[in-house]
Each structure stands twice: as structure tokens, then as C-alpha cells.
Amino acid sequence: xxxxxxxxxxKATTRKMPGHLVVESADSQTHTPxxxxxxxxxxxxxxxxxxxxxxxVTRRLRELGxxxxxxxxxIGSAPLGDPLAVFxxxxxxxxxRRDARRIFVAAAT
Amino acid sequence: MSTAAVAAxxxxxxxxLVGNPNTGKSTLFNALAGMxxxxxxxxxxxxxxxxxxxRWEGRSIDLIDLPGTYSIAPRSPDEVVSVDVxxxxxxxxxxxxxxxxxxxxxxxxxxxxxxxxxLDLGVPLVLVLNMWDATERHGLTIDVERLRERLGxxxxxxxxxxxxxxxxxxxxVLQVVTDAPPSAPRLFPPPFYEECGRLxxxxxxxxVADVPYFLRERMLLDVGGTIEERYHRRTDGQVAAFLSxxxxxxxxxxxxVATLEAERRYAWAREVLHGVVTAPPQRRTTATDRxxxxxxxxxxxxxxxxxxxxxxxxxxxFWAEPLMDACEAGQxxxxxxxxxxxxxxxxxxLLADGVVAGVGGVLVFLPQIALLFLFIALLEDCGYMARAAxxxxxxxxxxxxxxxxxxxxxxxxxxxVPGIMATRVIDSHRxxxxxxxxxxxxxxxxxxxxxxLLTAAFVPATSYLGGLITLQGLVLFGMxxxxxxxxxxxxxxxxxxxxxxxxxxxxxxxxxxxVPSARLxxxxxxDRSMAFVTRAGTLIFATTILVWAAGYFPGDRSxxxxxxxxxxxxxxxxDDDGRAAAQERLQEQRNAASAELIRGSLLGRAGRAxxxxxxxxxxxxxxxxxxxxxxxxxxxxxxxxxxxxxLGGDVDEQTPGLREAIxxxxxxxxxxxxxxxxxxxxxxxxxxxxxxxxxLMVIRRETNSWRWPVLCFAYMTALAYLGxxxxxxxxxxxxxx
Numbered sequence: 075x076x077x078x079x080x081x082x083x084x085k086a087t088t089r090k091m092p093g094h095l096v097v098e099s100a101d102s103q104t105h106t107p108x109x110x111x112x113x114x115x116x117x118x119x120x121x122x123x124x125x126x127x128x129x130x131v132t133r134r135l136r137e138l139g140x141x142x143x144x145x146x147x148x149i150g151s152a153p154l155g156d157p158l159a160v161f162x163x164x165x166x167x168x169x170x171r172r173d174a175r176r177i178f179v180a181a182a183t
Numbered sequence: 184m185s186t187a188a189v190a191a192x193x194x195x196x197x198x199x200l201v202g203n204p205n206t207g208k209s210t211l212f213n214a215l216a217g218m219x220x221x222x223x224x225x226x227x228x229x230x231x232x233x234x235x236x237x238r239w240e241g242r243s244i245d246l247i248d249l250p251g252t253y254s255i256a257p258r259s260p261d262e263v264v265s266v267d268v269x270x271x272x273x274x275x276x277x278x279x280x281x282x283x284x285x286x287x288x289x290x291x292x293x294x295x296x297x298x299x300x301x302l303d304l305g306v307p308l309v310l311v312l313n314m315w316d317a318t319e320r321h322g323l324t325i326d327v328e329r330l331r332e333r334l335g336x337x338x339x340x341x342x343x344x345x346x347x348x349x350x351x352x353x354x355x356v357l358q359v360v361t362d363a364p365p366s367a368p369r370l371f372p373p374p375f376y377e378e379c380g381r382l383x384x385x386x387x388x389x390x391v392a393d394v395p396y397f398l399r400e401r402m403l404l405d406v407g408g409t410i411e412e413r414y415h416r417r418t419d420g421q422v423a424a425f426l427s428x429x430x431x432x433x434x435x436x437x438x439x440v441a442t443l444e445a446e447r448r449y450a451w452a453r454e455v456l457h458g459v460v461t462a463p464p465q466r467r468t469t470a471t472d473r474x475x476x477x478x479x480x481x482x483x484x485x486x487x488x489x490x491x492x493x494x495x496x497x498x499x500x501f502w503a504e505p506l507m508d509a510c511e512a513g514q515x516x517x518x519x520x521x522x523x524x525x526x527x528x529x530x531x532x533l534l535a536d537g538v539v540a541g542v543g544g545v546l547v548f549l550p551q552i553a554l555l556f557l558f559i560a561l562l563e564d565c566g567y568m569a570r571a572a573x574x575x576x577x578x579x580x581x582x583x584x585x586x587x588x589x590x591x592x593x594x595x596x597x598x599x600v601p602g603i604m605a606t607r608v609i610d611s612h613r614x615x616x617x618x619x620x621x622x623x624x625x626x627x628x629x630x631x632x633x634x635x636l637l638t639a640a641f642v643p644a645t646s647y648l649g650g651l652i653t654l655q656g657l658v659l660f661g662m663x664x665x666x667x668x669x670x671x672x673x674x675x676x677x678x679x680x681x682x683x684x685x686x687x688x689x690x691x692x693x694x695x696x697x698v699p700s701a702r703l704x705x706x707x708x709x710d711r712s713m714a715f716v717t718r719a720g721t722l723i724f725a726t727t728i729l730v731w732a733a734g735y736f737p738g739d740r741s742x743x744x745x746x747x748x749x750x751x752x753x754x755x756x757x758d759d760d761g762r763a764a765a766q767e768r769l770q771e772q773r774n775a776a777s778a779e780l781i782r783g784s785l786l787g788r789a790g791r792a793x794x795x796x797x798x799x800x801x802x803x804x805x806x807x808x809x810x811x812x813x814x815x816x817x818x819x820x821x822x823x824x825x826x827x828x829x830l831g832g833d834v835d836e837q838t839p840g841l842r843e844a845i846x847x848x849x850x851x852x853x854x855x856x857x858x859x860x861x862x863x864x865x866x867x868x869x870x871x872x873x874x875x876x877x878x879l880m881v882i883r884r885e886t887n888s889w890r891w892p893v894l895c896f897a898y899m900t901a902l903a904y905l906g907x908x909x910x911x912x913x914x915x916x917x918x919x920x
Contacts, residue, residue: 136441136445169688
């Protein structure tokens with residue numbers, strides 16, 4: 075089980091284990107998110123909930139501003155299906171599907 | 184220090200220019216430094232060192248252009264150099280007096296991430312809000328005064344492409360050098376700083392001196408990073424052990440080191456910008472959105488891309504051809520001058536075939552390089568290049584590379600020299616190196632004459648589908664694709680051996696489209712062309728001289744000179760059949776003499792000595808000499824074969840005589856040398872071998888090391904030999920003779 079924190083005040087341990095993902099928010103309510111950035115439809119917006127994994131890719135994503143609480147908008151995909159293009163913090167960023175799959179989002183209502 | 188004292192101080196001020204990619208940094212650098220930038224290399228890395236010396240208000244300034252980056256958390260030796268420069272630890276630069284942080288005014292939130300890291304460095308900082316005109320287009324208003332107050336550093340608004348705000352920037356830099364450095368915003372929680380303190384004590388105990396505060400922070404933050412590695416080795420693992428414990432302690436206290444920096448810095452950026460930047464509630468659609476709707480459209484985008492690529496390469500071909508022909512014509516003309524001015528002998532040959540050929544051999548690449556970089560600069564500056572990389576990324580997956588490698592590899596199909604130079608658009612060091620090392624495998628235009636000659640001579644002229652597809656065409660296509668096919672496992676092997684490491688995340692910004700700046704584009708073309716001529720050019724020239732010497736010495740040329748003198752004398756006699764017959768006879772004698780000379784030269788002797796090694800490939804010594812002679816440049820083989828087969832050196836792949844001569848050549852025991860398997864084995868060798876000194880020298884220049892050209896040469900020659908061997912043996916086994 076992989077526990078992530080939504081803000082650095084919650085307890086956090088990261089152990090790399092595939093499979094079931096649980097997100098614990100500050101008010102201790104647990105829910106299992108299924109929506110990842112790569113499944114967001116074109117033109118739709120969403121808010122980032124958490125980032126999976128703890129390697130260089132995730133670090134880079136965070137560095138570039140993909141953090142919990144940030145809004146992203148899906149622009150579309152490249153002609154060959156991959157990579158995707160999204161709007162984040164005011165710029166257009168291209169990222170690969172498999173990296174977008176690490177970004178858990180909640181669709182904007 | 185008063186400004187008067189500053190002005191009097193003769194030591195040049197060092198000012199570093201840092202910023203995210205796509206912020207107009209190059210334009211700003213050019214606006215500040217003009218054309219006076221010296222380009223070189225930092226020792227041991229591939230990062231280019233770009234320094235411009237200017238005078239502002241009587242004071243000498245060295246402007247250092249550092250590579251564009253999103254963060255100064257160093258992840259590779261190249262990135263470590265930037266950090267070292269900023270910390271004043273780069274020996275050839277020394278103490279940095281000020282840093283200019285350039286940002287895109289419309290996107291401040293992300294750009295302030297880097298700014299906050301720079302503030303932690305403790306070097307005087309000037310923040311530049313560039314591309315100010317775009318803020319209006321986006322409907323943004325920015326309270327610059329308030330930003331200045333909150334950050335505590337000068338904030339200058341500029342439009343670098345219109346040269347606006349440059350004077351204010353100069354004044355701000357000169358001012359900031361005399362002020363105290365800004366206070367670092369301590370963004371991290373107290374436990375973090377406690378651990379930094381403990382780390383300092385540990386380093387003191389271990390007698391590892393002189394670790395700046397910033398690097399200590401980086402060691403804690405960058406798990407498994409380059410800085411940690413650097414001190415890991417020096418301290419026998421003790422530092423690593425401490426860091427691991429420290430991080431666990433912080434995790435227990437509720438702070439995950441992995442997320443800490445990003446969260447804190449972005450939270451700070453948001454706070455700083457709150458009330459400073461006012462944006463419209465909905466993102467405005469701009470021209471970029473409309474253009475992208477077409478240019479990245481699933482069908483339209485690919486069509487547009489194909490058209491753009493076609494346009495680029497057709498234009499290069501169209502313009503480069505006549506320029507290259509002109510260069511060769513010029514070479515001939517100078518050779519003629521040399522021939523008349525200097526009597527036959529080693530000096531004449533050195534000048535004509537060595538020096539002129541050497542200089543010509545360098546200049547002949549310039550049209551292609553200049554034109555390719557013209558297009559690269561145009562496409563990069565207008566913003567389309569990023570879209571091209573975006574669309575081609577998936578296609579690069581079999582090679583394990585990203586979309587950024589597409590253009591360099593595609594250019595290498597024309598010529599690897601500009602293709603390899605073009606790899607500087609690739610930001611991942613690992614990917615760049617792999618791209619450089621497989622670029623020579625792309626079937627370049629110089630291989631075509633060999634393919635054409637041998638295919639025409641040995642491949643049967645059968646056709647299929649009613650003449651639509653010919654066997655010869657298929658073989659040609661096969662040979663041209665062989666390199667690309669071999670590149671796939673080669674790239675895989677390279678990634679597993681020399682360039683191990685995590686695959687870098689392909690997260691690439693797609694900047695706004697803009698009209699490319701003519702000044703910047705031309706500056707780039709000039710930059711790259713000069714870099715080629717001065718760095719690679721000298722090496723290519725030297726190699727040409729060496730090869731000339733190997734082909735010239737030893738040899739008694741008195742026979743050749745006698746024939747030449749007779750031919751010259753014939754020119755003045757009456758033009759009739761008798762003269763024509765005499766000329767033909769003399770020319771035949773001359774060709775035979777040339778053939779003998781090549782046989783006896785160092786090159787010829789080497790070829791004959793190597794014959795046992797090439798026999799399994801089906802070659803005889805003549806082909807061996809031809810291949811050997813073509814190591815500096817592939818095209819040479821045609822002329823060399825012509826000479827060896829006593830046809831004289833003035834042949835090309837279309838010369839029927841050469842085709843016949845190859846077909847007719849025989850082993851001492853009467854068997855014909857050349858048949859289909861032999862022809863195929865020669866072609867396969869050429870497809871896979873690194874027979875281009877120019878390419879190897881450019882690799883040397885771009886990687887700043889001899890190791891990589893040597894490796895490239897070694898692996899490709901091995902592959903080529905094996906490939907040729909397998910082709911010949913398999914061909915003979917399948918009854919090819």
C-alpha cells in the first residue's frame with residue numbers, strides 16, 4: 075500500500091509497491107481515486123490530488139509544478155497517441171502517457 | 184563599496200545569466216553582449232561555455248550565459264557545472280558578482296521556483312520580467328513595485344527582442360553588485376535546518392572542507408543526486424549513511440524530503456504573487472491556441488509536419504548543391520594555380536592535394552551546416568520545434584530516445600556532421616550522447632555513390648509489379664535502411680552500458696508561437712558555423728594532410744612527372760588525330776604509373792598487408808586499399824578505385840569503365856573477385872562503418888572528449904566487419920557465386 079500526503083503536515087511514508095493506492099487527506103478521510111491525468115478528456119480541467127512513485131520522473135514533475143492542489147487542463151494528444159499536452163500553471167506542457175498515469179486528479183465539476 | 188570605487192576597480196565583474204528555457208535568454212544575452220561572445224567548453228563536460236566581455240559605465244563585465252534550466256538541482260555533470268559557476272567554484276570563472284534571473288512575465292509562478300533557489304544561493308540577484316508585451320495579450324497586470332518590495336531584489340521589466348529595458352537592466356546590475364546580497368527566504372521547516380547544521384558538523388569532522396551552505400541543502404534534498412554522489416565517494420559512505428538517517432528523521436517529523444522543496448517553493452511563489460499578478464478569471468484563447476489546433480491536429484498536424492520537413496530538406500539540398508559545387512570548383516581553380524606556380528614534387532602535391540583538399544574538405548560542409556542551422560534557429564525561435572518533437576516523440580520510442588532526437592537523426596540522413604551538431608537541442612545528456620553515437624549509422628548521402636556503383640554492376644536488373652519496383656531499387660532502399668535498423672539494438676546497448684541511469688522524464692514545454700527574430704537567427708547561424716570551422720575544421724584539415732601523406736609516400740614520381748611533362752608539351756603541338764592518339768597512349772601510361780604508385784605507398788602497403796584480414800569478406804587488396812583510403816571520407820573510394828584499376832582518379836560512380844573494371848578484376852588464380860555477395864558485403868561495410876573523419880572530429884568537438892569518437896569508430900568498424908563477413912559468407916553459402 076502506498077500512502078501519499080496531500081500536504082506536508084500529514085504523516086508520510088513512501089514505499090514503492092505497486093497495486094492498491096490509498097490517499098489520506100488531512101482530515102483523515104480515505105478514498106480511492108481512480109482518475110489519472112491520462113484519462114482526462116480534451117478541454118476538461120481537473121485538480122491534482124497526488125503523484126505516484128518517487129523516482130526522478132516524479133521529482134521532475136514536481137519541479138515543473140505538478141503538485142497537489144494545482145489545476146490542469148487537458149489540451150489533447152499528439153497524432154501518434156502519445157505524448158499528451160496539458161495546461162499547468164500558465165504554460166503548455168507535453169508529457170508522456172505513462173508519466174501522466176502517475177498523476178491522480180479529481181475532475182472539476 | 185561606493186559606485187566610484189566600483190568603477191575604478193580593474194577586475195572584471197562576473198555576471199551570470201540564468202533562466203528557464205523559452206524565456207528569451209539568448210535574445211537578452213545578445214542584447215547585452217552583442218556579438219562579442221567567446222564560445223568554448225568547460226573542462227570535462229559537454230556544456231558550452233559562453234562568455235561575453237562588455238563595458239558598462241567604464242566597468243568591465245564578463246557576462247556568462249548558463250544553459251536554460253528549470254531548477255538548479257544538478258542531476259548530471261553538465262548541470263553541476265552551472266551550480267559550480269554560480270557558487271564561484273568553477274576555476275576558470277571564479278567568484279560570480281551578480282546573477283540575472285530571466286523569467287517569462289506571463290508565467291511567473293513557475294519561473295519563481297528557480298528564482299527562489301537562486302535567492303538561497305546568496306549571490307546578488309536581479310529579476311528580469313521578459314516578454315512583457317505578452318502580459319497584455321493574456322490580460323495580465325503585474326504590480327512590479329510590490330514584487331520588488333516582497334522579493335527585496337531589483338525587478339526589471341524588459342522586451343529583449345525589442346531592446347526595451349536593457350539600460351534599466353544594466354543600471355540594476357551595477358547597483359546590485361555594490362549592495363549586500365538579498366536575504367535568503369528560509370522556506371524549509373526548522374528540523375530541516377537542524378539537519379543541515381548536523382551535516383556541517385559531520386563534514387567538519389570528516390575534514391571535508393569548503394562545502395557551501397547551498398550544497399549542503401542540496402545533499403539533503405536531492406536523494407541520490409550528483410552532489411551526494413560526489414561526497415559519497417570522498418567520505419567512504421559516511422555522508423550517505425547520515426543523509427539517509429537525516430531523511431528518515433525528517434520523515435518521522437512529517438516532512439517528506441522528496442516533496443518538501445517543490446511544495447515549499449511553489450507555495451512561496453504563490454504567496455509572493457498574490458495581489459501582484461492579476462489574471463482574468465478564464466484563460467484567454469490566444470493565437471497559439473488557434474495555430475496549435477491545426478499544427479498538432481492528428482491528421483493536419485502530421486501533414487503539416489511532413490511538409491515542413493520536406494521544405495527544409497529540399498531547400499537545403501537546392502541551395503547547398505550549387506554552393507558545394509562552387510566550393511569544389513574553387514578548389515580546382517586553386518589547384519590549377521598551384522600547379523602552374525610550383526614545380527611537380529612533394530611540395531606541389533602537399534599544397535594541391537593536401538592543403539587545398541583539406542581546406543576545401545572543411546569549407547564544403549559550411550553551406551549545409553549554415554542552412555540547417557538557419558532552419559533549426561527559425562523553427563526553434565518561432566516555437567514550432569517543440570511541436571515537432573512533441574509529434575515525433577512516439578516514433579523515437581524504439582530507439583529509446585525522445586522527440587528531440589528526431590531532427591538531428593533525420594539531418595544525419597543527409598550528412599552526419601550538421602546532424603551531430605544539431606544534437607545540442609537535446610536537453611537530456613544521456614539521450615544526446617546516444618543520439619550522437621548512432622547518428623553516423625544513418626545512411627548519409629556520401630554512401631550513395633558506393634551503393635549506386637555496386638548495385639548497377641552486380642544486382643540483376645529484374646523488376647516486379649510491372650516495372651513499378653526494381654530489385655536494384657529494393658537493394659538500394661535496403662542498404663539505406665540498414666543503418667537505422669542496426670541503430671535500434673545499438674541504442675539499446677549504449678543505454679545499458681555507458682549511459683545507464685533513469686530514463687529522463689519527457690516533460691517539455693510548448694512555448695507560445697512568436698515571429699522569429701532575424702537578429703537572433705543569423706547570430707545562431709554565425710555562431711554554429713564559426714564553431715564548426717574553428718574547432719572541427721582544424722582537426723579535419725589535419726586528418727586530410729595525414730592521409731595525403733600516407734598515399735603519397737613512399738613513391739618515385741619521376742615516371743609520372745615525365746609523362747605529365749610530355750602531355751604538357753603535346754598541348755602546344757597541332758590538334759590532329761596523331762595528337763589525340765598520343766594523348767590517349769600517354770594517359771594510359773599515366774594511369775598505370777598512378778596505380779603502381781598507390782600500390783607502393785604506405786596506404787597501398789597497408790592494404791596489401793591487410794588482405795588476409797579482408798579475404799573472409801571476399802575482398803582483395805585493391806578493395807582493401809579503397810576502403811582504407813575512404814576512412815577519412817567515404818566518397819574518396821570511387822576515385823581511389825579508379826586509380827587502382829588504372830583508370831585514373833577522375834571517375835565517378837557512373838563511369839562505365841569503372842563498373843567494367845571491377846567486374847573484370849580477378850584473383851591471382853583467375854577467379855573473379857567481385858560477385859553479388861562481395862558487392863553486398865562492401866555495401867554492408869559502408870552502411871555500418873564510421874568512414875568519415877569529419878564526423879568523428881565533430882563528435883570530438885561536441886562531446887569535448889576523444890573517448891567518444893574513438894568508441895564510435897571502434898564499435899562501428901567492428902559492426903561493419905562483422906556485417907560484411909556475415910553477408911559474404913551467407914551469400915556464398917546460398918550459392919551466390
